[in-house]
Amino acid sequence: MTGGAIIYLEDVTVDYDGFKALSHLNFFMDRRELRVVIGPNGAGKTTLLDVISGRVRPAAGRVIFGHATDVTRLRENDIVALGIGRKFQTPSVFVNLSVWDNVELSLKRHSKGVFAGLWESADAADERRRIAETLERVGLAAKAGRQAGVLSGMTDEETARTGELLMAIAADRSVLVIEHDMEFVRQIARTVTVLHQGTVLCEGPVAQIQNDPRVLEVYLGQRKETHAVR
Numbered sequence: 173m174t175g176g177a178i179i180y181l182e183d184v185t186v187d188y189d190g191f192k193a194l195s196h197l198n199f200f201m202d203r204r205e206l207r208v209v210i211g212p213n214g215a216g217k218t219t220l221l222d223v224i225s226g227r228v229r230p231a232a233g234r235v236i237f238g239h240a241t242d243v244t245r246l247r248e249n250d251i252v253a254l255g256i257g258r259k260f261q262t263p264s265v266f267v268n269l270s271v272w273d274n275v276e277l278s279l280k281r282h283s284k285g286v287f288a289g290l291w292e293s294a295d296a297a298d299e300r301r302r303i304a305e306t307l308e309r310v311g312l313a314a315k316a317g318r319q320a321g322v323l324s325g326m327t328d329e330e331t332a333r334t335g336e337l338l339m340a341i342a343a344d345r346s347v348l349v350i351e352h353d354m355e356f357v358r359q360i361a362r363t364v365t366v367l368h369q370g371t372v373l374c375e376g377p378v379a380q381i382q383n384d385p386r387v388l389e390v391y392l393g394q395r396k397e398t399h400a401v402r
């Protein structure tokens with residue numbers, strides 16, 4: 173039993189020829205949670221999504237979806253059928269798309285969106301009603317026809333709107349976002365998970381995370397490395 177969790181990774185290790193992209197990772201997300209995962213390059217963020225979506229099979233550990241479904245035993249298509257969707261970071265998708273279209277896209281499986289996501293499955297027939305209800309609930313109904321904006325190079329207003337949009341989706345689904353832009357993370361995040369060397373470095377409210385000396389250290393370390401290779 174995993175209580176209210178939508179996804180639960182227990183002691184997950186992903187091994188690439190001896191290199192551990194994920195190392196004894198424990199990660200837990202609640203239903204209808206909007207979680208942001210950050211971390212320096214090579215931290216294991218993409219691998220975490222690969223494991224959840226079944227693209228990569230861990231060498232050890234369990235990945236439990238819902239109550240007791242171990243997705244590490246399933247094929248990618250079966251995982252999609254469970255309602256776990258994945259969106260790749262393609263900011264251009266947001267260009268010229270309305271708020272409504274973005275929510276709709278995000279709810280559709282196999283569609284591309286601006287963020288990586290996972291959510292509970294929904295009856296397709298209910299989808300339009302659910303989009304409308306979701307937008308209504310978070311006060312975006314009047315803006316449904318407006319363009320959502322692009323993630324990179326967004327104005328403050330566009331950033332805020334995109335953040336609202338993500339929150340709208342999370343009001344109905346569980347959403348996992350991999351994000352690099354800390355300003356954007358501050359706008360949307362309640363809980364932030366910081367990955368480093370394939371494991372959770374720390375986890376907590378964004379205000380706490382951004383002042384955590386361990387987080388500053390791993391990001392500074394990354395900058396030093398960048399300088400070193402120049």
Ligand SMILES: Nc1ncnc2c1ncn2[C@@H]1O[C@H](COP(=O)(O)OP(=O)(O)O)[C@@H](O)[C@H]1O
Binds near residue numbers: 188193213217218220
């Ligand atoms: N297919 C692979 N083969 C070997 N090493 C890999 C492979 N995929 C990722 N890695 C390594 O695993 C680590 C984590 O990668 P990744 O999950 O992409 O990190 P992030 O998305 O946080 O930058 C990196 O050091 C990366 O080089």
Ligand SMILES: [Mg+2]
Binds near residue numbers: 217218219
């Ligand atoms: Mg990555």
